Amino acid sequence: MTRNPQTGLLDRGLWRIDGDVVGILLLAALLVIVLPLGLDIFRLNMVGKYLTYAFVALGLVLCWGSAGILSLGQGIFFGIGGYCMAMFLKLEASSPEATKIQSTPGIPDFMDWNQLTALPWFWEPFHSLTFSIVAVVAVPALLAFIVGLAMFKRRVGGVYFAIITQAFAAILTILIVGQQGYTGGINGITDLRTLKGWDIRTDEAKLVLYFVNAALLIGCILLCLTVRRSKLGRILVALRDKEDRVRFSGYDVANFKIFVFCFAAALSAVGGAMFTLQVGFMSPSFVGIVPSIEMVIYCAVGGRLSLLGAVYGTLLVNWAKTMLSESFPELWLFAMGALFIGVVMVFPNGLAGLYQQYIAPRLRRPFVGRAKMPAAAAPIIPPHTAAD
Amino acid sequence: MFEGYSLAELGSIFAMQGFAGLILFSVFVLMALGLAIIFGQMGVINMAHGEFMILGAYVTYLCSNFISSTAPALFPAYFFIAMILAFVASGALGMLVEWGMIRFLYRRPLDTLLATWGLSLILQQVFRSVFGAREVGVVLPDWLMGSVAVTDTIEVPINGLFVMALTMGITAVIYAVMFRSRWGQGVRAVMQNRTMAGAVGINTEKVDRYTFGLGCGIAGVAGSAFTMVGSTGPTSGQLYIVDTFLVVVFGGAQSLVGTIASAFTISQAQSTMEFFLSGSTAKVLTLLTVVVILMLRPQGLFVLKVRR
Numbered sequence: 001m002t003r004n005p006q007t008g009l010l011d012r013g014l015w016r017i018d019g020d021v022v023g024i025l026l027l028a029a030l031l032v033i034v035l036p037l038g039l040d041i042f043r044l045n046m047v048g049k050y051l052t053y054a055f056v057a058l059g060l061v062l063c064w065g066s067a068g069i070l071s072l073g074q075g076i077f078f079g080i081g082g083y084c085m086a087m088f089l090k091l092e093a094s095s096p097e098a099t100k101i102q103s104t105p106g107i108p109d110f111m112d113w114n115q116l117t118a119l120p121w122f123w124e125p126f127h128s129l130t131f132s133i134v135a136v137v138a139v140p141a142l143l144a145f146i147v148g149l150a151m152f153k154r155r156v157g158g159v160y161f162a163i164i165t166q167a168f169a170a171i172l173t174i175l176i177v178g179q180q181g182y183t184g185g186i187n188g189i190t191d192l193r194t195l196k197g198w199d200i201r202t203d204e205a206k207l208v209l210y211f212v213n214a215a216l217l218i219g220c221i222l223l224c225l226t227v228r229r230s231k232l233g234r235i236l237v238a239l240r241d242k243e244d245r246v247r248f249s250g251y252d253v254a255n256f257k258i259f260v261f262c263f264a265a266a267l268s269a270v271g272g273a274m275f276t277l278q279v280g281f282m283s284p285s286f287v288g289i290v291p292s293i294e295m296v297i298y299c300a301v302g303g304r305l306s307l308l309g310a311v312y313g314t315l316l317v318n319w320a321k322t323m324l325s326e327s328f329p330e331l332w333l334f335a336m337g338a339l340f341i342g343v344v345m346v347f348p349n350g351l352a353g354l355y356q357q358y359i360a361p362r363l364r365r366p367f368v369g370r371a372k373m374p375a376a377a378a379p380i381i382p383p384h385t386a387a388d
Numbered sequence: 389m390f391e392g393y394s395l396a397e398l399g400s401i402f403a404m405q406g407f408a409g410l411i412l413f414s415v416f417v418l419m420a421l422g423l424a425i426i427f428g429q430m431g432v433i434n435m436a437h438g439e440f441m442i443l444g445a446y447v448t449y450l451c452s453n454f455i456s457s458t459a460p461a462l463f464p465a466y467f468f469i470a471m472i473l474a475f476v477a478s479g480a481l482g483m484l485v486e487w488g489m490i491r492f493l494y495r496r497p498l499d500t501l502l503a504t505w506g507l508s509l510i511l512q513q514v515f516r517s518v519f520g521a522r523e524v525g526v527v528l529p530d531w532l533m534g535s536v537a538v539t540d541t542i543e544v545p546i547n548g549l550f551v552m553a554l555t556m557g558i559t560a561v562i563y564a565v566m567f568r569s570r571w572g573q574g575v576r577a578v579m580q581n582r583t584m585a586g587a588v589g590i591n592t593e594k595v596d597r598y599t600f601g602l603g604c605g606i607a608g609v610a611g612s613a614f615t616m617v618g619s620t621g622p623t624s625g626q627l628y629i630v631d632t633f634l635v636v637v638f639g640g641a642q643s644l645v646g647t648i649a650s651a652f653t654i655s656q657a658q659s660t661m662e663f664f665l666s667g668s669t670a671k672v673l674t675l676l677t678v679v680v681i682l683m684l685r686p687q688g689l690f691v692l693k694v695r696r
């Protein structure tokens with residue numbers, strides 16, 4: 001390890017061990033040891049469900065926090081990932097023996113209800129688990145690539161990008177709800193039973209899936225951390241703060257934006273697939289405009305610049321949502337609205353910002369003995385310039 | 389999709405659907421005008437715009453109930469009173485919101501989007517707590533009921549005609565205010581060059597507040613007109629907000645003519661296709677076309693050339 005002569009800080013190696021890594025280890029301990037010991041399987045499954053949203057929040061930290069691209073359509077990718085998984089599980093659940101009372105055995109029940117007599121062509125490949133798993137990541141990434149290519153190459157950004165992604169979320173919801181015979185309509189794809197013969201509805205299966213989910217999440221956090229620490233991550237921050245200057249330095253800004261948008265989409269899709277596995281269904285209510293914006297608030301509450309903050313923010317908001325809607329359903333929308341306004345106006349860096357400002361200096365003092373904060377406590381609000 | 393219809397029938401279908409589209413067009417225009425002023429002129433994304441509209445609709449509903457119970461003689465004309473009250477209520481709330489929230493966020497357009505979304509959630513819950521989750525409708529006075537038969541096969545409803553006339557009237561007023569009055573000149577000056585406008589003595593903060601209030605007030609009038617053609621529920625506003633934003637962006641954010649042209653295109657396309665395809669397919673096709681065109685031409689249909 002060498003010190004950087006300008007800043008006096010330790011050189012920013014890709015794999016250095018520091019506060020972030022310690023934080024990830026603490027989170028891992030919480031998810032893998034504390035929560036499974038402290039919660040019954042029903043609550044643990046619920047936490048598992050919340051954690052699937054954390055994948056979306058991680059994607060948003062990179063896309064929105066680091067690169068300044070606010071996508072209001074992350075539900076699209078969450079949904080597509082979830083639907084890809086659900087299609088595989090549904091096909092397995094509708095074997096000809098299991099569905100022999102239908103007029104056309106061997107196709108999913110909702111298709112039979114909608115007078116379809118054969119499996120649509122785009123459902124066929126989902127008989128294969130390998131294809132489905134590849135599709136979970138590839139289809140959303142491809143969609144994000146097309147949208148990103150069209151938008152960022154033409155230098156559309158900021159507010160316009162947000163509105164257009166939102167329009168896509170609306171389009172996809174209407175499409176899914178309207179094409180009932182092909183997608184299961186407003187109810188979504190329900191009644192999922194087994195994964196390669198393994199019943200996913202039992203308590204043991206839920207426990208196993210919870211651990212798989214937690215491990216995947218930790219893996220994704222590490223991946224995001226690597227991206228943020230690499231040169232790529234610093235270019236993303238640079239193009240957020242002074243896009244023109246990055247462009248004049250010879251970088252093709254659009255390619256970086258497309259990459260980070262695709263990356264965020266793939267992360268969301270992994271979350272969606274894990275959601276389907278743990279909760280046992282997928283429906284358009286996780287795709288549209290409202291859930292997509294809610295996913296942004298998970299990230300914003302945790303702190304749009306902090307990967308770990310996003311995970312804690314997701315857990316906190318969802319926990320509060322469950323608690324409030326169980327006991328005071330009327331209050332939930334007020335709380336949610338207040339959260340949106342508060343997080344924007346009062347604490348724009350979310351929980352992570354509060355932690356950096358008030359708790360971290362006290363924690364650090366006994367160990368480091370130096371008041372100077374490392375670069376992690378950096379910018380307060382990304383200075384968004386006018387959107388044009 | 390055209391087989392099975394004779395040419396005359398097709399003509400009537402197009403005319404009727406075209407008229408249905410014109411009603412949708414009126415609602416779009418009224419909502420989009422307010423949004424175009426706020427978004428196009430001020431650069432603020434107001435996601436609570438739909439709720440300001442619904443506030444206007446509820447004011448109209450209250451007004452209709454109040455007048456029919458206390459002063460039935462005034463009932464045929466209640467709509468005009470309601471419209472003014474709706475404008476005042478939404479406009480006042482808009483100015484309050486600008487003062488309490490928006491003015492701190494002018495430099496962060498994405499953050500206004502999130503904050504106003506929060507505001508819209510709160511307003512929705514307020515509507516639900518006050519008026520209940522059920523949709524409410526107003527009783528139309530007699531002179532707005534019924535329809536006019538243009539030919540044997542074509543009939544147009546009177547309330548639709550009235551809403552359209554209203555839309556044209558309001559559009560004319562807004563045009564006059566924005567482009568023919570001294571106040572509108574001040575608004576445009578502030579939006580084009582804030583520093584210079586301040587330097588020549590325009591109180592820019594005051595202009596901001598009144599502009600935002602005007603935009604919200606027009607949304608209230610839109611809500612008032614909306615009660616003529618549909619029923620009002622706490623979340624009705626949310627149904628229109630994305631469409632309206634697309635209308636404004638598609639038209640070119642700073643151009644009122646563009647807003648009207650794009651509202652016309654989108655509503656006509658949607659309602660004509662709705663007859664032949666299912667409603668959801670028509671909507672998907674319309675939105676998809678708009679989004680694709682926007683990707684090819686991000687600045688929208690009409691561009692206001694401003695030297696910056």
